[in-house]
Structure formats: C-alpha cells, structure tokens
Amino acid sequence: xxxxxxxxxxxxxxxxxxxxxxxxxxxxxxxxxxxxxxxxxxxxxxxxxxxxxxxxxxxxxxxxxxxxxxxxxxxxxxxxxxxxxxxxxxxxxxxxxxxxxxxxxxxxxxxxxxxxxxxxxxxxxxxxxxxxxxxxxxxxxxxxxxxxxxx
Ligand SMILES: [Cu+2]
Numbered sequence: 001x002x003x004x005x006x007x008x009x010x011x012x013x014x015x016x017x018x019x020x021x022x023x024x025x026x027x028x029x030x031x032x033x034x035x036x037x038x039x040x041x042x043x044x045x046x047x048x049x050x051x052x053x054x055x056x057x058x059x060x061x062x063x064x065x066x067x068x069x070x071x072x073x074x075x076x077x078x079x080x081x082x083x084x085x086x087x088x089x090x091x092x093x094x095x096x097x098x099x100x101x102x103x104x105x106x107x108x109x110x111x112x113x114x115x116x117x118x119x120x121x122x123x124x125x126x127x128x129x130x131x132x133x134x135x136x137x138x139x140x141x142x143x144x145x146x147x148x149x150x151x
Pocket of ligand 1: 064091092093134135136139144
C-alpha cells in the first residue's frame with residue numbers, strides 16, 4: 001500500500017540522507033581524514049638522471065602519505081625532487097634533517113595554497129638510508145614518512 005503522500009515522504013527522506021552524507025564528506029575533507037601511511041606498502045622509485053646530469057624524481061604528497069615513499073638516488077650527484085601537493089586543505093611538508101648526508105631541507109604548502117608543485121634540490125654526500133617526513137602536526141606518526149636511499 002503506497003499513496004502519493006508516502007512516496008513523497010520517502011523521496012524527502014532519501015534526499016535528506018544524501019545531503020547528510022555530502023556534509024559528512026565535506027567535513028571529512030576539511031578535517032583531513034586521509035589514508036594513514038602506516039597502512040600502505042612501500043613504493044620504491046629510483047631517480048632518473050636527465051640530460052643536465054640531475055637526478056629527477058616526482059613525489060606525490062597526500063594526506064597522509066608520500067608516493068613513492070622510498071626514493072633511490074646516487075651519492076654525489078645533484079637531485080631535484082618535484083613535490084606534487086595533492087591535498088588542498090591540509091598543509092604538508094617534505095622534510096629531512098640529515099645534514100651530515102647533505103639532506104637538510106623542508107618544503108611545504110600552506111592551507112589552500114595554489115602553488116601545488118614545489119622543488120627540493122640537494123646533493124647527497126654519504127651512502128645510507130635516511131628518513132624524510134612531514135613535520136605538520138602528527139602527520140609523521142600517521143605514517144607521513146619515507147626513506148631516501150643513497151647508493
Ligand atoms: Cu603532512
């Protein structure tokens with residue numbers, strides 16, 4: 001048994017639920033609910049050397065992980081990391097505090113920044129494995145970290 005009035009009620013209820021879902025989705029985006037990097041597998045990328053002799057590699061910066069999160073470079077050759085910031089609302093950085101190995105940098109974007117691609121350049125001076133991370137809030141603990149492998 002279904003009258004026109006019942007159907008109207010169902011439709012109204014449905015659109016109300018949809019609206020609620022949309023509001024929830026927007027709230028989730030604004031509050032930075034993302035994918036914890038701790039739950040993601042290692043993705044490795046070896047930098048390629050361009051015609052200028054620079055090792056280039058692209059890194060996507062998401063909430064809350066880097067892709068790739070393991071970057072392989074050669075010692076003594078300049079590196080240019082192109083950072084592509086994918087999150088419009090959540091600020092992130094690409095940070096490394098390994099000055100002894102030539103890896104001392106921190107580059108990021110702020111809230112709603114329109115400059116979505118940034119570059120970090122350095123020359124690794126020492127073989128080894130060095131951690132990089134995002135230094136915003138608790139992003140590091142959420143898994144926003146990775147490894148630069150210098151060979
Ligand atoms: Cu971050």
